[in-house]
Amino acid sequence: xxxxxxxxxFMVYHKDYEDFLAQxxxxxxxxxxxxxxxxxxxxxxxLLTQRKRIDQVMRDFKKLNDKKDNPELAFARxxxxxxxxxxxxxxxxLQERRQQLVSTLATLExxxxxxxxxxxxxxxxxxxxxxxxxxxxFFSTPVSRFEPEWIDAYNAIEINNIQSVSYFITITPxxxxxxxxxxxxxMPDMGLSELEANYKQKEDQIEVINKELQxxxxxxxxxxxxxxxxxxDEYNLSNVKIQTEAQADDKLMVLEGWVPTEQASAMxxxxxxxxxxxxxxxxxxxxxxxxxxxxxxFSKLYEPITKMFALPKYTEFDPTPFFAPFFMLFFGLCFxxxxxxxxxxxxxxxxxxKVKPDYKPYLTLFQLFGLSAVVIGILTGSxxxxxxxxxxxxxxxxxxxxxxxxxxxLSIILGxxxxxxxxxxxxxxxxxxxxxKHSVASFAWVFVIVALLCAFGLPVLDIxxxxxxxxxFYGIAVLGLLVALLYNSPGKNIFMNVGSGLxxxxxxxxxxxxxxxxxxxxxxxxxxxxxxxxxxxxxxIDMTEGLSIIPRAIxxxxxxxxxxxxxxxxxxxxxxxHPLRLTFVEYYKNAEFQGGGKExxxxxxx
Numbered sequence: 001x002x003x004x005x006x007x008x009x010f011m012v013y014h015k016d017y018e019d020f021l022a023q024x025x026x027x028x029x030x031x032x033x034x035x036x037x038x039x040x041x042x043x044x045x046x047l048l049t050q051r052k053r054i055d056q057v058m059r060d061f062k063k064l065n066d067k068k069d070n071p072e073l074a075f076a077r078x079x080x081x082x083x084x085x086x087x088x089x090x091x092x093x094l095q096e097r098r099q100q101l102v103s104t105l106a107t108l109e110x111x112x113x114x115x116x117x118x119x120x121x122x123x124x125x126x127x128x129x130x131x132x133x134x135x136x137x138f139f140s141t142p143v144s145r146f147e148p149e150w151i152d153a154y155n156a157i158e159i160n161n162i163q164s165v166s167y168f169i170t171i172t173p174x175x176x177x178x179x180x181x182x183x184x185x186x187m188p189d190m191g192l193s194e195l196e197a198n199y200k201q202k203e204d205q206i207e208v209i210n211k212e213l214q215x216x217x218x219x220x221x222x223x224x225x226x227x228x229x230x231x232x233d234e235y236n237l238s239n240v241k242i243q244t245e246a247q248a249d250d251k252l253m254v255l256e257g258w259v260p261t262e263q264a265s266a267m268x269x270x271x272x273x274x275x276x277x278x279x280x281x282x283x284x285x286x287x288x289x290x291x292x293x294x295x296x297x298f299s300k301l302y303e304p305i306t307k308m309f310a311l312p313k314y315t316e317f318d319p320t321p322f323f324a325p326f327f328m329l330f331f332g333l334c335f336x337x338x339x340x341x342x343x344x345x346x347x348x349x350x351x352x353x354k355v356k357p358d359y360k361p362y363l364t365l366f367q368l369f370g371l372s373a374v375v376i377g378i379l380t381g382s383x384x385x386x387x388x389x390x391x392x393x394x395x396x397x398x399x400x401x402x403x404x405x406x407x408x409x410l411s412i413i414l415g416x417x418x419x420x421x422x423x424x425x426x427x428x429x430x431x432x433x434x435x436x437k438h439s440v441a442s443f444a445w446v447f448v449i450v451a452l453l454c455a456f457g458l459p460v461l462d463i464x465x466x467x468x469x470x471x472x473f474y475g476i477a478v479l480g481l482l483v484a485l486l487y488n489s490p491g492k493n494i495f496m497n498v499g500s501g502l503x504x505x506x507x508x509x510x511x512x513x514x515x516x517x518x519x520x521x522x523x524x525x526x527x528x529x530x531x532x533x534x535x536x537x538x539x540x541i542d543m544t545e546g547l548s549i550i551p552r553a554i555x556x557x558x559x560x561x562x563x564x565x566x567x568x569x570x571x572x573x574x575x576x577x578h579p580l581r582l583t584f585v586e587y588y589k590n591a592e593f594q595g596g597g598k599e600x601x602x603x604x605x606x
Contacts, residue, residue: 002318003292006034007281009254010271017253021240023274026602029263031290032240033256041242042226047235049071050085054228061217061224076222081234082225091216098209101202108199111188117160117167120192129171137170141182154178172279229606238369240603256281258290258600289314291597299324301343301365309584310595317429319593323583326418329376330582333411334575335534336526338377338382340568370576372510381524382406384564385533408523409461415519416457418582419512420449422590428591441484445508448480507599521578529571536563 008030012020024030037045065071079087118138126136132306139156146166150156154170161167172178188195261269271278283289291311295301299321306312306320335341348363348370355363381388381401389398402410426472427442455473465473484504540559544552587593 001294001321002312002314002316002559003294005031005258005283005287005289005292005314005600006261006264007256007283007287007439008264008267009281010277011258011277011279012253012255014251014253016276020253020274020276021237023270023561024240025237025247025603025605027267027270029259029267029602030257031259031600032091032603033244033258034241034243035256035546036242038239038242041238044235044238044242046233047238050088051228051231051235053092053470054224054231057088058221058224058228058579060095060213060422061221062426064214064217065221071218073221074219076226079223079227079294084223084230087220087223088227090212091220094216096207097204098213101206101209104204105199105206107413108195108202108283109461111190112192112195112199114185115188115195117162118187118192119159121194122191123189130174133174135174137172137178138167138185138187139170139180139182140165140185145181145240150180156179156180156332191447217241230303232606236603236606257603259294260600288598292600293318295320300359301368302327304362305580305583307599308427308580309588311597313594313597315427315433316594316597317432317591318345319425319588319591322421322425322591323418323587325416326587327579327583328368328372328429329414330522330579331575332374332376332413333407333522334373334525334529334578335369335373335571336377336529336575337382337571338374339385339386340380340529340533340564340571341370341373341375341377343370343568344373344572375532376526378406380530382530384531385530385535385537385567387530387534404523404527407527408520411519411521411523412516414522415516415582415586416453418519418587419515419590420446420453423449426590426592439505444480444483444527446480448477448484451477451480464468511589518582518586522582525574525578529567529574532567532570533564534568536560539563 010020010024050502065073067273083218129136143161143164143166146158146168148586150168150170154172156168156170158166158168170178170180190198243255243301246252247254268278291314293300293306293311295303295318302320302324304321305327306318332341334460335344345367348367352360352363353369377383379402381394381398388394389401394401423442427439427446430442451473454465455470455477485502536559540556540563543559544555547555588595
């Protein structure tokens, strides 16, 4: 559900405003109403840039720390903002210097590889020849184009012959014009020995910088975290000041904000005790009210999924508790194997004792997903790709397993249930937003769909109803259709209602068919994972059939571990992606979810 919000205006004398903001930040419950854009404010953009720099350095440090085995990070040092920025600049300079050295190494490596063609010579000897009036010129040409007369005419000396390319030099008087049709390569400034020495020197410098960065990753990581908090607090405070309106010749500071209703009373008491004035304001149409989701322990686990798409508007229903049970069930159907589900549950249970508290809800969510997969896998008779129906020990209960036909029917039924449920949610949402008369047509469509599903769907499932009951369902459907056609736009004439109703009828009928077909993938994806698991089991048995016991056990283990690991990964991806699609496309469309809400972010100290 969405927490109710109260709107307030705070009016404070300008000399007391800093103290008031400090108290407001300590309270940490007021979401400041944004009346001005921050994109053109230079100071705020500078703070954002500085925080991005910190974030990048912290990412780099985290990678360095992850390479170590649980490094003990030093506690954060107390620093000022300027000291922190100086620290950040020092680290960035080290990183930049390392990057320059890495680039230089790449260049040196190419030059060394090229100079190995010419051999190890000293440019000092070349310079001695130059002083004596001779010049040394370097050439390369295909072997087929090398002219023997160059040897006598220009003292050509072949140095190397690699891949049909001749590398040679000429030693000629300084003033001699060399008429040779060959490429004159650009030579490095140093000889091979000097290049290799330079390369080693740069490697040593990089090693020194890497060591310093590794030390700083341990010693300064938490200090950078504190610096980021300092900048974030400064940003929040500056932003609040920007959103403040100065009135009465800049003597009166006016700030508007939102407070959750359940915390409003405590906030009012604290502000009154501070001697400041506040005024409750009516919520106006067009106000962008911040959204705070408030759900029970089960539904709260699914809030990150809601936020992946969009937060609801304040006037909408929170979709989280409505899709959460379906999502867990759909994951189990797509995962398709009880053994894989058991592994997921056990792995998440283990890591819950190792990770930070912030990550535990995600692991709890995947524990539930794993349990769902275990239950569905047992019902469908799939456990690590083994079909339990074919196991002699389960012969007496094989009739209780879901067959592929049962599973496909179940997928369609679940899809229809969620679609109808979404339409019911949409009807109640319209009733809450616009009143009863505007929701009549929505409820009518629910009765039409349910009645027709009962009249035509139940006999397909071998549930035969008395003729009288069937007629009653037809009557409900006809009556609901008449209401949907004639009263879908209250206040408009009958022709507008009929035209709009016919268009809605077409969209509903076609949409219902298309949406229902999407749910068949639940059956297909789950069946695919189960079949692939069985395929890897068969491969492990058939491919090692002719081997003796020990080699066969080794190769079977390798095939099973690789195959089931790959299948586990594919099943996990499929079991996440398709339920997301069913939620964000099929369910959200039928529930008429709009989204676009802004998250409640109270002004408080980090």
